[in-house]
Amino acid sequence: MKSQTTIPATKVERATKFVKTGFKVGGNYIKHYTKRMFDTDLSKEDLHEDNAHDIYESLSELKGSALKVAQMMSMDRNLLPKAYSEKFTMAQYSAPPLSGPLVIKTFQKYFGKTPQELFDTFTMDAVNAASIGQVHEATLQGKKLAVKVQYPGVAQSVSSDLKMVKPFAIRLLNLNERDVEKYMQEVESKLLEETDYTLELKRSVDISKACAHIPDIFFATYYPQYSCERILTMDWLEGKHLSEFLQTNPSQEVRNKIGQALWDFYDFQIHTLRTVHADPHPGNFLMRPDGTMGIIDFGCVKEIPEDYYQNYFALINPHILKDEAKMNQLFYALEFLSPADSPAQVAFFKELFKSMIVLLGKPFHTPTFDFGNEAYFASVFEYGEKMSKYKEIRESKSARGSRHALYINRTYYGLYAILHELKANITTTKPEWMM
Incomplete structure (x- = not known):
């Protein structure tokens, strides 16, 4: 995948990109309805395919909150036509990565050093690139590390991006503006939190420590001395994401074991901590053949x-x-x-x-x-x-x-979806008072 050398950072640059995308989508509608004049049985699949391609292409170049909203929408099979959800799912795992010079510039800004001066080794090619940042592999004193680097300008563009993405959400999801407006503030507050890696570091350490007793799950160790508001360094966790893991044809016993660990993790957070890892898409879980699972990315946390x-x-x-x-x-x-x-x-x-x-x-x-x-x-x-x-x-x-329902419902939807993919049969623990 070709890397990006620049990201539109100013409001004008980002607004221009949205406007161009709007023109493309408008053109797709004109093209579709012109074809329908000659073929009344024409379905909307081609229209959805064209729009999904054009919108995702723009959002993936813009990064940040615009791409994150696409990721959130892709988690709900009923929210979008198939073409959109399939395309937007890519935001969970891969987007065009940032070029090496921009990565080095970020390190020099916050640490006054290049990544090569901080670590023994540092791979300039990102191993994973998503909506808010990308992950690089590094080593230090024999330890393999994952270093998450945030895209430039993401934090500053959250509010303006959401204003611009709102018309797309209203049109694609067939929602009225009141519905969208009510929840936009909640989305904005969570996205702003996700861009603060200092906050994510604290939450990662706190939740990992609180949940350490739960069987069959493990967490990374985090390194504050190599982290800041835009860079986060942690141990490299081995394991496979859900789709790769299922390709290994794990036994039902292993599926059940991982499913149980996932349920217990969320059950404890929600009913004991009242604070929950509210981003349960498959990219945040690393599964192993022995039925254990690593949990990463505590950027999106909902306090209930x-x-x-x-x-x-x-x-x-x-x-x-x-x-x-x-x-x-x-x-x-x-x-x-x-x-x-x-x-x-x-x-x-x-x-x-x-x-x-x-x-x-x-x-x-x-x-x-x-x-x-x-x-x-x-x-x-x-x-x-x-x-x-x-x-x-x-x-x-x-x-x-x-x-408050937005992220709680999203959490349960993501949890149910992963358990369904695993085809896990589990004990559904819950607080005594609830029953």
């Missing part, structure tokens, strides 16, 4: 407010849905329902969210759960598709759900 935690997880208890008064109270507290709703809207959204809670809560309602159950996941995806078509949702004047 106590009142939100109590209300959200109260709904996991299936008996709550039989208590009309309590259920109503929780639905309003969690912003599923709004005081401005008409009686018809209250009835519609209550039934909609009750169905969703029953479906997504199933793993919690039995002592064990088989995440390889294809029928269950087919019903989840069908439900998501059905929701996207309800005009009541599209035309609602209120965005449904607290802003």
Whole structure:
């Protein structure tokens, strides 16, 4: 993959790139509808393919928050047409890497030295390049290290990028502007945190230490003396990402072991720490043949407010849905329902969210759960598709759900998706009070 020698850094440069992409997307629509004049049966697949290619190409050059939003959207199979989700998935693992001179410039700015002067060896070619930064391999005193270098200008461009990416999100996802606006502040705050490697260093050390007792997971050791707000140095962890790991055809026992470790890791963070690694895409887990798993990248961490935690997880208890008064109270507290709703809207959204809670809560309602159950996941995806078509949702004047739900739901969606890929059958531990 060809490396980038420059990244558009100023607002004008980045805005120009967005405008050019907008023109390309507009041209794709014109081309598609011109073809449809002669072929009324023409599907939108070609349109989606062209748009996905043009948008991803631009976002991957811009790096940062624009590319991160594409990564987030790719994690939900129901959010985007297939062409987009397949293309945007590349943001989880690979984007055009930064050229060597820009990497050296970053080290000189923060350490006053080149990476070759800091480490015994340093590979100038990135071994992994994603949305916020890229990873290089280094050695020091016989230790193999992973050195994450942030792309220049990413932190300064978060707010302006989100303003520019919003129209694309509204058009692609068929959302109304109120929905997008409500959650943009939450996304912006998390993306700003992800660009602060000093904060990530602290969270990495704190969560690794707190979760060290959980069987079958391991973490890197971090090196503050070789880290700063834009560079993060840690031990190199051996292991394979999910897709590579599954190609080795691991036994069901190993799949279950890794799945259990993953569930236990999230269960402890959410219900004990109230702080959770909220970026569970496959690129952040390194799996080994013995059924152990390394966990990396604590840039995106969600702290769960106590009142939100109590209300959200109260709904996991299936008996709550039989208590009309309590259920109503929780639905309003969690912003599923709004005081401005008409009686018809209250009835519609209550039934909609009750169905969703029953479906997504199933793993919690039995002592064990088989995440390889294809029928269950087919019903989840069908439900998501059905929701996207309800005009009541599209035309609602209120965005449904607290802003805190954005990253909690994303965490569970990512967790379920990985467990499904593993086809893991696990013990679904949960706090006693929840049941």
